Amino acid sequence: MSDKTNDQNPELKAGQFRALTEAEIASLPGQPGNPGRRGFMKMGALAGLAGVGGTLLTGCGRGATGDQPVAGKAPAAAATSMPEGHPTEVAPGHLDEYYGFWSGGQSGELRILGLPSMRELIRVPIFNPSFAIGWGITNESKRVLGKDFPPGGDLHHPHMSQTNGRYDGRYLFVNDKTGTRVARVRCDVMRADKIIDIPNVADIHGMRVQREPRTGYVFANSEFRVPSPNDGRDLDDPKKYQTMFTAIDGDTMEVSWQVIVDGNLDNTDCDYEGKYVASTCYNSEEAVDLAGMMQNERDWAVVFNIKRIEAAVKAGKFKTIGKSKVPVVDGRHGSPLTMYIPIPKSPHGLNASPDGKYFVANGKLSPTCSVVAWSKVDDYFDGKLKDPRDAVIAEPQLGLGPLHTSFDGRGYAYTTLFIDSQMAKWNIQDAIDAYAGKKVNYLRQKLDVAYQPGHCHTSLGETRDADGKWLVSLNKFSKDRFLPVGPLHPDCDQLIDISGDQMVLVADTPVFSEPHDAVIVPRQLMAGKIKRIWDRKDPFFAETVAQAKKHGVVLEKDSKVIREGKKVFVYMTSSAPKYGLDSFKVKKGDEVTVVVTNVDDIEDLTHGFCLSNYGINMEISPQETSSVTFIADKPGVYWYYCTFFCHALHLEMRGRMLVEA
Numbered sequence: 299m300s301d302k303t304n305d306q307n308p309e310l311k312a313g314q315f316r317a318l319t320e321a322e323i324a325s326l327p328g329q330p331g332n333p334g335r336r337g338f339m340k341m342g343a344l345a346g347l348a349g350v351g352g353t354l355l356t357g358c359g360r361g362a363t364g365d366q367p368v369a370g371k372a373p374a375a376a377a378t379s380m381p382e383g384h385p386t387e388v389a390p391g392h393l394d395e396y397y398g399f400w401s402g403g404q405s406g407e408l409r410i411l412g413l414p415s416m417r418e419l420i421r422v423p424i425f426n427p428s429f430a431i432g433w434g435i436t437n438e439s440k441r442v443l444g445k446d447f448p449p450g451g452d453l454h455h456p457h458m459s460q461t462n463g464r465y466d467g468r469y470l471f472v473n474d475k476t477g478t479r480v481a482r483v484r485c486d487v488m489r490a491d492k493i494i495d496i497p498n499v500a501d502i503h504g505m506r507v508q509r510e511p512r513t514g515y516v517f518a519n520s521e522f523r524v525p526s527p528n529d530g531r532d533l534d535d536p537k538k539y540q541t542m543f544t545a546i547d548g549d550t551m552e553v554s555w556q557v558i559v560d561g562n563l564d565n566t567d568c569d570y571e572g573k574y575v576a577s578t579c580y581n582s583e584e585a586v587d588l589a590g591m592m593q594n595e596r597d598w599a600v601v602f603n604i605k606r607i608e609a610a611v612k613a614g615k616f617k618t619i620g621k622s623k624v625p626v627v628d629g630r631h632g633s634p635l636t637m638y639i640p641i642p643k644s645p646h647g648l649n650a651s652p653d654g655k656y657f658v659a660n661g662k663l664s665p666t667c668s669v670v671a672w673s674k675v676d677d678y679f680d681g682k683l684k685d686p687r688d689a690v691i692a693e694p695q696l697g698l699g700p701l702h703t704s705f706d707g708r709g710y711a712y713t714t715l716f717i718d719s720q721m722a723k724w725n726i727q728d729a730i731d732a733y734a735g736k737k738v739n740y741l742r743q744k745l746d747v748a749y750q751p752g753h754c755h756t757s758l759g760e761t762r763d764a765d766g767k768w769l770v771s772l773n774k775f776s777k778d779r780f781l782p783v784g785p786l787h788p789d790c791d792q793l794i795d796i797s798g799d800q801m802v803l804v805a806d807t808p809v810f811s812e813p814h815d816a817v818i819v820p821r822q823l824m825a826g827k828i829k830r831i832w833d834r835k836d837p838f839f840a841e842t843v844a845q846a847k848k849h850g851v852v853l854e855k856d857s858k859v860i861r862e863g864k865k866v867f868v869y870m871t872s873s874a875p876k877y878g879l880d881s882f883k884v885k886k887g888d889e890v891t892v893v894v895t896n897v898d899d900i901e902d903l904t905h906g907f908c909l910s911n912y913g914i915n916m917e918i919s920p921q922e923t924s925s926v927t928f929i930a931d932k933p934g935v936y937w938y939y940c941t942f943f944c945h946a947l948h949l950e951m952r953g954r955m956l957v958e959a
Contacts (some may be wrong), residue, residue: 308372320556349660377866385916388412389644394413395820396412396818396820397412399454399816400791401453401813402421402453403453403814405450406453407421408421410488412716413757413818414807422490424474424490425474426449429915431916431917432916432926436924437925439641443493448476453473454474454504455473455503455504455506457505457507458470458819459513460508460509460513461512462509462511462512463510463652463654463762464763465817465819467819469690471513472505473502473505475502475521478500480505484838487829494546494551494552496546497620497622498527498542498620500528500541503519503520503521503563503564504566504648505518508908509568509569510570510571511572514572515545515547515548515554515604516545520544521541521564523541523581524541525538526542543577543629544556554611554625555616555627557635558626559577560584561584564577564646565646569654572673573603574602574672576601578648578659579598579645580645582645592663594643595642597641597645599638599645599648600643601637601655606635610635611625637895639668639670639687639689641690643663645661646662647659648660652758652761652762653707656796658703658711660701661700663699664700665700666696666700667692667696667703668690668691670690673715674688675689692726692730694724696715701716704754704755705764706766706769706796707766710725712754713754714747714751719749720746720747721746721771723745742799743800744800745794745801747771747803748806749774750773750774754770754771754772755817757769757818758818758820766796766797768793768796768797768818769796772815773792776789776790776808790806790808791807792806792807831919831921832919842925845893852892852897853869853923859883867893868882870893870895870929871895871896871897872898874945874947875947875950876951877951877953880953881955883956884955884958886959887929888929889929890955892925892926894907894916895923898944901920904920905917905918905951906939906942907920907926907938907940908941909936910938912941933959934957935957936954936957938952939951
C-alpha cells in the first residue's frame with residue numbers, strides 16, 4: 299500500500315499497515331475490470347488524435363462506428379484471469395515448453411525467454427555494445443558490426459528462417475529501424491554473424507522472411523520517405539521523396555533488389571507459396587506533417603509479385619541509385635509488378651493466416667481489419683479481377699485502434715486494440731460470411747490487457763504449425779501494474795492461454811522498453827541445434843585463428859608475446875583458474891592485440907578477460923577464442939582478471955599488463 303493508508307488511518311503508527319479488503323483492492327487503479335482507469339486511458343489516447351486531420355476511426359464507408367461488430371452484439375468485455383492451479387509455473391529443474399525470441403527495442407538487443415514461465419533466459423546484443431560479453435569491443439564482434447558502427451539501434455522484428463512454411467532453426471533475422479540495418483543471428487550459438495546496411499532508403503521497419511520454399515528472401519520495409527540518393531539534394535521538395543521495399547538474400551546477406559512504392563511502408567508479410575509479399579502503406583497523401591498524413595479515409599496494402607520483379611531485374615528493366623549497385627524497379631501505381639488494395643485508415647499491422655488463404659491488414663485509425671484473399675490477388679495479376687478493392691473479402695469491426703493480428707490455427711484470429719486496451723478474438727469465416735451479408739456474430743470475446751497493446755503473437759502462429767496454445771500481448775504501458783521505479787515505467791508483456799474457448803490471462807511480466815514483436819518456437823525444434831560449447835573450427839573466430847597461424851601460434855596450447863614494430867600480439871590460454879600468462883610487458887603507444895583461448899571443454903565454464911582502466915572486457919565460452927585490440931596509452935601496472943565466476947580460486951585468476959613509459 300501507499301503511505302496514504304496511514305494518513306487515512308491515524309490510529310496506525312508509522313510503518314504499520316492493515317490488509318486491504320477485496321473491495322478496496324478492486325477499486326485500485328490498474329486492477330482488472332476497473333473502468334475508471336481504462337476509460338481514462340482510452341480518453342487520453344483519443345484526445346491525442348482529436349482535431350487532427352480528417353475523420354478518425356471511421357468504419358470503411360459502411361457507416362460503422364464504435365466497438366460493436368457489424369453483425370450482432372459483441373459480448374461484454376471479459377475480466378478472465380488465471381484460475382487457481384493453472385499450469386504456467388515451471389518448477390525448479392524443469393524446462394519451458396517454448397523459446398520466445400523477443401525484440402529489445404531501443405536497447406538494440408534480442409531477448410530470449412522461456413514460455414510459459416516468461417523467464418528471461420539471456421540477452422543477445424546485436425546493434426548495441428555490451429560490456430558484459432564484449433560485443434562491440436572484441437575484434438570478432440567488430441567484424442560483424444562493421445567500421446564506425448553507431449552506438450546502438452532500435453531492434454523491432456525478430457523472425458526465424460523457415461522451410462516449407464515451418465521454422466527450421468537456422469537463423470533469426472532482425473532489423474534496426476534507426477540504423478537502417480538488418481542482422482542475421484545464428485541459432486546454434488545465438489550470435490549475429492552478419493549485419494548489413496540497406497542502401498537508398500531510411501529507417502527499416504517491418505520485416506519478414508520468405509516461407510516457401512525456404513528462406514530465401516528476407517523482406518524489409520523502409521518506412522520514411524527521403525530523396526534518393528539522400529545526399530543533400532531536394533531537401534525541401536517532398537514531392538521528390540520516396541521509399542522502397544527491399545529483398546535481401548538470407549544466405550549471402552546481400553540486397554537482391556528494391557521496389558519504389560507510393561506512400562510510407564509499414565509492416566509486411568508473405569504468402570505460403572513463395573509468390574507474393576504484402577505490405578501496409580500509410581500516408582497515401584505523401585505529406586511530411588501529422589495533419590497531412592491523416593486526411594485520406596483509405597490508404598492501401600501493396601502486394602509485390604516476386605516472380606515478375608525477378609523477371610524485370612533479369613531483363614535489365616531497373617536502375618541503380620548513386621553508388622549503390624542494387625537493382626531498383628518502379629512499383630508505384632500502375633506498375634505490373636504491384637497491386638494496391640485500398641485499406642482504411644492508416645493501416646499498420648499485416649499478418650498472414652497459417653492456412654495460407656488470407657492476410658489481415660489492420661487499420662489503426664479505423665475500428666476495422668481488412669481480410670484479403672491470396673486467391674483474389676492471383677485473380678488480379680491474371681487479369682480476372684479489375685478492382686483491387688474486390689480482393690477484400692471481410693472487414694470485421696472489432697474496436698478502437700486495431701494494430702496487429704495473430705492466429706491459432708483453428709480458424710480464430712486475435713487482434714490488439716490499442717485504444718481500447720483489449721484483445722479481440724474473432725472467427726475468420728464468420729467475418730467473411732458477415733461481409734457477404736449473412737447475420738452472424740464473428741466476435742467471440744474481448745479481453746482487457748494492461749495497457750495499450752501493440753504486437754501480439756501466438757505460439758507458432760506465423761507458420762503452418764500454429765498450435766493454438768499461447769498468445770502474448772506486448773503492451774506499451776504498465777501504469778499501476780508494477781512497483782514504481784521512477785518516471786520511466788516498464789512495458790508490460792502478458793501471457794494469455796488460448797487453448798480453450800475463452801482467452802485466459804495467466805501472467806504479467808515487466809520488460810525494459812520497448813519490445814515490438816516476438817516469435818514463439820517449441821523447444822523440441824531447437825533440440826540438437828544449439829551448441830553447448832564452441833567448435834574450434836567455427837567461422838566466427840576463424841580470422842583470428844588464421845592470424846595466429848601466421849605467427850606460428852597454436853592457440854590451444856601456446857601462450858606467448860610477439861612484437862611486430864609498434865604492434866604487439868599477446869596470445870594466452872585460459873583454464874580455470876589460470877591464464878597462460880601471468881604478465882606481459884608493452885610500451886606506451888603500442889597497438890596491443892590480446893587473444894585468449896578458453897581450453898576448458900566443460901559446458902558453462904565460461905571465462906572473462908577484463909583489463910582494468912582500459913574499458914575492456916570480453917567473454918570467452920568453452921573452446922572459444924576471443925580477441926581485442928587497443929592502444930596502450932597509459933603507462934603503469936594494469937591487472938587483467940576473469941569476470942565470469944569459474945572456480946573456487948576465481949578471484950585469483952588474474953595477471954598484469956606492464957606498460958613502460
